[in-house]
Each structure stands twice: as C-alpha cells, then as structure tokens.
Amino acid sequence: MAGPPGAGDRTVTRTTSGRLSRPGLAWRVAVTLAVVGLAVNGSVRGNDVQWPFAPMSQFACGVDLDGQIRSTYIEADTTAGTTVRVPLTAGGVGLGRAEVEGQLPRLVADPALLQSIAVAAARRHPGWPRYTKLRLRQEVSDLRGGEVVSTRTERLADWTVVDPTGLR
Amino acid sequence: MTRFSRWLFEPAPLSRVALLRIAVYAFVVVDVLALHTSGWYHGFADPVWYQPLQAGRLLGLPAAGVVLVEVLKWGSVGAALVAMTGRLPRTAGWAVALTWSWYQYVAFSYGKVDHDRGDFVVALLLLPTVGIAHLRDNRRSQAAGFALRAVQLGAIATYLLSGVAKLRFGGPGWVNSATLLRAVVRRGSPIGEVFAQVPFMLHAMQWVLMAAELTSWVIFFLPERWRRLMVLAWYLFHAVTYATITIAFWPHLVMLLAFLPLERYRDRVAARWRARRVPATAP
Numbered sequence: 001m002a003g004p005p006g007a008g009d010r011t012v013t014r015t016t017s018g019r020l021s022r023p024g025l026a027w028r029v030a031v032t033l034a035v036v037g038l039a040v041n042g043s044v045r046g047n048d049v050q051w052p053f054a055p056m057s058q059f060a061c062g063v064d065l066d067g068q069i070r071s072t073y074i075e076a077d078t079t080a081g082t083t084v085r086v087p088l089t090a091g092g093v094g095l096g097r098a099e100v101e102g103q104l105p106r107l108v109a110d111p112a113l114l115q116s117i118a119v120a121a122a123r124r125h126p127g128w129p130r131y132t133k134l135r136l137r138q139e140v141s142d143l144r145g146g147e148v149v150s151t152r153t154e155r156l157a158d159w160t161v162v163d164p165t166g167l168r
Numbered sequence: 169m170t171r172f173s174r175w176l177f178e179p180a181p182l183s184r185v186a187l188l189r190i191a192v193y194a195f196v197v198v199d200v201l202a203l204h205t206s207g208w209y210h211g212f213a214d215p216v217w218y219q220p221l222q223a224g225r226l227l228g229l230p231a232a233g234v235v236l237v238e239v240l241k242w243g244s245v246g247a248a249l250v251a252m253t254g255r256l257p258r259t260a261g262w263a264v265a266l267t268w269s270w271y272q273y274v275a276f277s278y279g280k281v282d283h284d285r286g287d288f289v290v291a292l293l294l295l296p297t298v299g300i301a302h303l304r305d306n307r308r309s310q311a312a313g314f315a316l317r318a319v320q321l322g323a324i325a326t327y328l329l330s331g332v333a334k335l336r337f338g339g340p341g342w343v344n345s346a347t348l349l350r351a352v353v354r355r356g357s358p359i360g361e362v363f364a365q366v367p368f369m370l371h372a373m374q375w376v377l378m379a380a381e382l383t384s385w386v387i388f389f390l391p392e393r394w395r396r397l398m399v400l401a402w403y404l405f406h407a408v409t410y411a412t413i414t415i416a417f418w419p420h421l422v423m424l425l426a427f428l429p430l431e432r433y434r435d436r437v438a439a440r441w442r443a444r445r446v447p448a449t450a451p
Contacts, residue, residue: 018179020310025177028297028314032176035290036325043329044336049222051276052269052286056330060337063346069353090206094213095278099206102279103217116214124212141353146346146367148353 065146071139072101072156074117079164080129086117093120107136107157114159122167130164179308180316182301186254187430188316189261189295195422196248196268196292200241203418204285207275211237217278224277232274240274243267254302261296268292283330284417287322291423294318306431319426324384326420327402331381343374351413359411373408380405387427399427 020028042053063069074086088097095117100107107113118131136157141148161167210217211234218231230236247263250256269289276282294315301312334342348370352363363369380402387398402424410416 018307018309020177020314024311025173028318029173029176032318032321039286039325039329043332048276048281051221051223051273051281052289054281054283054286055333055336056283056326057333057337058283058330059347059351060330060333060342061347063350065344065346067346069346069350071354090209094209095217096206096280099217099279103219113216116216120213143346143349146349146371148349 064143066144068143069141069148070154071141072097072104073137073139074100074114075135075137076118076131077133078129078131082129086121086131086134092124093117094124095120104156111136111157111159114157115162118161118164119167130161130167132161132164134159134161176314176317177310178313178317179310180313181308181431182298182305182312183303183431184429185295185298185312185315186301186303186305187434188319188425189254189257189301190252191422191425191430192288192291192295193248193252193264195419196264197245197252199418200244200248200268200271204272204275206278207232207271208237208241210274210278211235213278219277219279221273221277221281224273229270229273229277232277237271237274240267240271244271254300257299257301258296261292265289265292265296284326284420287319287326287423288419290322291319291426316426319423320388323420323423323426324387326417326423327381327384331378331384334378334381343378344371345374346370348374348413351415363412373412377405395427399424 038053042050043055046053046055048054048057072088074088075083076086077083086093088095088100090096114134114136117134121128122130135155136159138154138156139151140154141151143149211232213232215231220229223229244264244267247260247267251260251264269292272285272289298309298311298315338345338347348363349367352361352370363373387395390398403421406416406421
C-alpha cells in the first residue's frame with residue numbers, strides 16, 4: 001500500500017492505495033453483470049418504456065425502397081387571419097415533432113387533444129396571434145427504387161379551438 | 169484473479185479520471201443549458217402528454233411541472249460546476265447523476281426516447297466512485313481503471329446494441345432499405361440534400377454503419393495504437409452523420425474520451441506550450 005506521506009487521511013488512502021478491497025471488487029462486478037443483463041434484455045425483447053435499458057431503436061426500422069416517408073405537421077389559422085405552421089419543437093409548443101408522432105394514435109382518436117397545443121402556444125408565446133383552427137397533417141413522400149418520386153398531403157385530424165381569444 | 173477481472177480492474181492513472189471528469193461535467197452544463205432542452209419545455213406542456221416510462225412508474229415520478237424542471241436544470245448545472253473543480257467528488261457527482269438522469273427522464277416521457285443518453289448515466293454514476301482524483305496525480309488506481317473501463321464498455325455497447333436493434337426491427341434487409349433517405353427527407357441539411365441526389369452514397373453508408381456497429385467490440389482486442397485510430401474513425405463517422413442529418417450523439421462523444429490517454433495528451437500540449445513561450449520571453 002504505497003501512499004504519500006500523510007496518506008492517513010481516509011479519502012487519500014481510498015483513492016491512492018491502488019487496490020480495491022474485496023467488497024469493492026464484488027459490488028462492481030455485481031453491478032456490471034446486472035447492467036449488462038438489463039441492457040441485453042432491453043435490446044432483445046424490450047421497448048422504449050424501459051429506458052435507460054431500452055433497445056437502441058433510433059433509425060433501426062427498415063424503410064421499404066418502394067414505400068413511403070411520412071412527416072407530420074400541424075397547420076393553424078390564427079386570429080390575425082393568417083395560416084401558419086405550428087412549430088413542433090420543444091421551444092414552440094412544448095412538444096417536438098417526433099413526440100407528436102409518438103402519440104399520433106391518441107391524437108387521431110381524440111382531436112380534442114389539439115386544444116392543449118393551442119393553449120401551450122398562447123402560454124409560451126403571448127405575443128403570437130392565437131390559433132383558431134388546427135389541422136393535423138402528414139406529408140407523404142412516395143419512394144420508388146429508393147428515390148422520392150412524388151409527395152402528397154394526408155389529412156389526419158381537424159380541431160376548432162375553443163375560445164381562442166381567452167386562452168391562457 | 170482471472171484474466172477477465174484483471175482486465176476489468178486494470179489500474180489507470182487518477183489524473184485521467186480527473187480530466188475525464190472535467191469533460192463530462194462541463195458537458196453536463198452545456199447539455200442542460202444549450203443542447204438538450206426538451207426536458208425544460210416539458211415543464212410547460214400539458215400533463216395530458218405525459219407518458220410515464222417504467223422507471224417513472226416504479227419510482228412514482230409525476231408529470232413535469234415548471235418548478236420541477238427548474239430544480240433539475242439548475243441543480244444539475246450547480247452540482248456539475250462544483251464537481252468540475254474536483255471538490256466533493258462523491259456528493260457533487262451523485263447529485264449530478266440524480267438530477268441529470270431525472271431531467272433526461274422528463275425529456276423522454278413525452279412520446280420519444282433518444283438512445284444515446286443511457287450510457288452517459290453509467291459515466292455519471294461511476295465517476296464519483298473513484299473519490300478524490302487530482303489532475304497531477306498520475307498514480308494508478310483500480311477504482312479509476314474500473315470506472316474508465318465501464319465507460320468504455322457503455323460506449324461500445326451502445327454501438328453493438330444499435331446494430332442488434334437494427335437486425336431486430338429492420339432485419340438483415342435494413343442495410344438495403346431507405347432508412348437514411350428517410351432521415352434526410354425529414355431533417356435534411358444542405359450536405360444531406362446532396363447525398364439524397366446520389367442514393368448510392370446513403371446506401372453505402374448504411375452498410376458501413378451496420379458493419380462498424382456489429383464489429384465495434386473488436387476495439388477491446390486491438391493494440392493501443394489501433395484502438396486510438398478506431399476512436400478517431402468513430403469521431404469522423406459522427407462528424408459525417410452530423411453534416412448529413414444534423415443528428416449528433418453528444419454525450420456519447422464524451423464517453424469515447426475514456427479510451428484516450430488524456431493525461432498524456434495534456435502533458436504534450438503543455439510541453440509544447442512551454443517550449444513556444446520560453447524563447448518568446450527570453451531577452
């Protein structure tokens with residue numbers, strides 16, 4: 001146990017003695033095995049809900065060369081008479097596009113959820129004109145042989161905002 | 169001791185851990201304030217969007233609110249700044265681990281989970297276990313060696329398991345699918361647009377990526393020099409990814425530093441700096 005002079009201090013001996021004690025080795029091995037087990041389990045049969053032991057599934061799904069690529073967006077009419085894209089970013093309405101897409105089935109089944117998007121915009125950006133109508137859409141790019149050959153828009157849900165001027 | 173445990177606990181210089189700590193905790197500050205801020209915004213989102221993950225249900229974590237996200241944000245910044253100084257390595261380190269991980273949980277429990285941040289939790293949990301580590305203390309310790317090895321394992325496991333996930337969800341045909349084209353179409357950059365015009369490039373990148381991920385573990389069997397080259401190759405790969413689809417796995421890039429002899433790099437830079445200054449100050 002080589003230590004510098006004055007190594008009697010507890011923290012110093014603990015870090016400089018070089019060797020770990022038997023319990024020190026044991027818990028590290030146990031934790032390593034547990035984490036490896038959880039990570040492998042998550043990857044092989046788990047899903048996102050198990051984060052931080054979820055499968056690394058970003059970009060993991062194959063996209064058919066003759067299939068489609070879908071991008072979700074929300075369009076809004078405003079009290080100023082304009083039509084705008086709702087910024088689906090965390091800074092825009094508190095939710096990102098991928099998060100809206102992750103919860104798309106809920107939104108399509110219950111378009112009233114779109115009301116909370118109008119509320120969030122009014123709260124986060126009091127200076128913006130309020131949203132009066134929200135249209136949930138998907139831009140669909142059709143692929144052939146791995147190249148985009150055409151794009152079109154699909155309608156998913158519409159919502160007329162309740163009391164647009166009174167949102168807070 | 170078996171060969172495996174000798175490898176797992178191979179003593180490493182404390183100064184290397186001290187340098188990695190500075191990188192990790194500095195990253196936490198930048199990350200929380202600038203890079204990954206969706207957790208903070210979720211504090212303002214309607215709780216109706218909260219989709220608790222298993223960990224949250226187990227621990228009874230509530231939907232985020234403004235107070236909670238502010239506490240987590242400034243708590244992790246404050247604790248990381250203390251930890252960067254090297255003082256209170258355990259208390260400050262575990263405070264960072266707790267607040268930062270919870271902050272990520274808030275970010276991920278609203279419909280989308282990112283997969284490059286789980287391994288960083290490993291780094292945050294293990295760095296405190298080394299205790300005091302001075303920048304000038306080149307003595308070797310097993311605790312330091314284990315922390316570095318575990319961070320390396322976490323980083324490489326992220327690659328390997330990404331490859332496994334591609335095989336699981338995309339099947340072996342993933343390499344011939346249009347996954348990267350999809351990424352470019354959805355969140356393209358000028359360079360990405362160029363790549364999309366030449367589908368062959370994206371196609372080839374998929375083969376390279378899959379091959380690199382599935383063979384990433386080889387790094388542990390390479391001689392030191394090759395190991396560093398492989399780390400360099402990964403950094404290049406991530407730079408190209410960022411240029412094409414503007415996605416960077418930031419925390420993971422910090423984890424890769426655990427493969428490098430940071431204290432030697434520092435000494436070399438310092439020596440060069442001194443060599444340049446001495447003639448300049450000489451009369």
